[in-house]
Amino acid sequence: MSTPPNAPSRNRNRGMLIALVVIFLGSFAVAGALRFSGWRPSGLKNHGELLQPPSDLRQQTPTLADGSTYRWNPVERTWRIVVAPPADCGNECIELAREINLVWQLFGHNADDVHVLWIGTPPAGVELPDTLRQLQPSPALLSALPRADERGGRSGRDLPVYVVDPNGFVILRYAPGFDPGDLRSDMARLLKLR
Structure with missing residues (x-):
């Protein structure tokens, strides 16, 4: 007991x-x-502006500089960085092209999974990403990019940049004056979703 x-x-x-x-x-x-x-923990926060709702580019059929069409093709799981500079873009485009190229190179083995879409003519004399696709300017495409004509910010980064998912939705916008390191860290997280 x-x-x-x-x-x-x-x-x-x-x-x-x-x-x-x-x-x-x-x-x-x-x-x-x-x-x-x-x-939310800081490691889960995106640095770019999350677009709610995302802009839908799937109905757009961008035309490449050579006249062929650029297909969104979601099966390939290709992410896109879109730059839409004005026609009179000078030194700011040269600096932005250098920074985009550096960000693209930092993707390492995932770099081929990211296309850089440059609407208009990219600056000459600057090393550009291997996956750069030059698109012909299109009013319909430019109007689908939120606040694409907004300018300002620090020198060299006076243009907005966009991230488009593999399906053709514009999901992130980086305002003029953005830090390229923010684009790199957001894209690195997105590339892990493949």
Whole structure:
């Protein structure tokens, strides 16, 4: 026959049980509060402006500089970086082309999975990504890019840049003056989704 636990032992056991329940349920309460307050870890936040709803380019059929059409072809799982500079773009386009090329090279073995779509004529005398596709300017295509005519920001990055998913939706916009490192980190996360 066992002897009943003495009062101090029983109280200590109850205290430990209550502490475990509080810790267990408290972690759920804290997680729920963080979730519903909109907080997200910094590693999960995108740096570019998430477009809600995303612009749909699937109905657009861009024309390449050689006159052929550029297909969105979602089966290939190709991501796109879109640059839509004005026709009179000078030094800012040269600097942006250098930075886009550097970002593209930093993708390493995933670089071939990212096309850079340059609407208009890219600057001469600058190394450009191997996957650069020069598109003919199209009013319909430009109007589908949110605030494509917005200018401003720091020198060399005075143009907006866009990220288009493999299906043809414009999902991210980088405002004039963006940091190229932000584009690289967002694209690196997106390329892991393949």
